[in-house]
Amino acid sequence: MSTPPDPCATCGLCCRVYVVPLVGRDVWRISTRQRLAPEEFVVVYPNPPGAIDGFRLAPDGPLYAMALAKKGRYARHRACVFLLELGGGYSRCGIYADRPDACRVYPMVSWKGMAVQRTDAACPPGAWTSAALRDPSWRDRLQRMDMDMDIYNEVVARWNARVARLPAGTGLPLAEFFSYLLNVYDGLAALERTLDEETLARVVASWSTLPTAADLAAAEHEPDRFPWLRYLQRARAVINRFYPEVPIQRPFALVREEMLARHRPRP
């Protein structure tokens, strides 16, 4: 066969054994490009008690996370809803150009600023050549995933601030959360379109944790020193346009740091 060898061509194990987590931008991208309602391809599940990430549907309700649906009734080890199963054991992603961030970075993770292969990757031993693993695009994709996750946390924090103001014992339907997601990410997409390719690349490459006081002070005088910070501020402005009756919440990463510190065991 003249097709070049490809470790993923006859494998597709990762499309069968994992629960694929989704962030808001994944849902928006798949929904708008495939013209599918989120309910068609997203499953939501409650995070374990004690979790601090996720969205609520009721003020006293659990925190939920989103994942890609599976074929047929949901089961962890079923094939992804978008997996094309071809003859001869070949399989391919049916939405490859629009696949979620988690699939784009697999099997890599970020470790001390580097892209390294997951030690628990489902790929058969030797599937990836060292040249493929050294590809610099992994780092870009991991950076983009971090950025999307941070912005999603801000999006969810805004929603949760709204839910927290509901009377106890009431709640909102999941469909309303999805509507909010599609609306807010439409606004974020419009923001992204205002950036040229080079500027966006600098935002992604410099993406970091939320600013320290020193960062904020420096950013006032040197806005170009922290392109990601400037972008995050603009993204927060887009997000905070929703639910104007709800007071502006603090940056989610700061809140999370405090919560984690409270839960950290004391020496």
Add this chain to the structure above:
Amino acid sequence: MDTAPLSRKEEIWLACRPKTCCAAVVIPSGRDIWRIARALGTPPWSFLVYFPTPTPRRDAFILDTSGRRFRIALAKQPSRRTATPPPCIFLLRTGAGSHRCGLGANRPLACQAFPARLVGEVLCLDPRGCTCRAWSLADVDIAHERALAARCQAEAEEYIAVVEAWNRRVAAGAAGPHPDFIAYCDYLLHTYDALAAGDEGGRA
């Protein structure tokens, strides 16, 4: 993070939930096969079936000199349903029952053109196999559809020439002692690679 604007026809097609047309038999051209195989990085035989054709056709290939001729079609998914034809191997079904083509813009030209076709110089709509709506020429961009239908015809003619060259090779014993379907698929990929290189060279 742009979403490209879609034509009205594409919007209608995407919005259709059952996609009954995706249960029809789809005969791709050689260029369709090459395009899909190269885009997915999978061999053609992983998504094609071949079947004997009793009537002489110019797009039918041979594997020996017995006189038997074959055609190709997109494979179908295994299905337990017997009342309805099985769906295309590339059709995805969501949990809520919507369907999407996993090939997207790489789907065969015949699928892209459906339900339009050229009869002589007249663009007609032949929506047999469609259950979601009554199509009208008002739903389509006529100039775009005419160009698409003309491209379909041109690629069908190109494929006939490719098949005829293969059949001559087999008849002359130049395609190996026992050419099989995999060898034919390999031949298609090599031939269209060369044609594409020629296209590129012509443009340069």
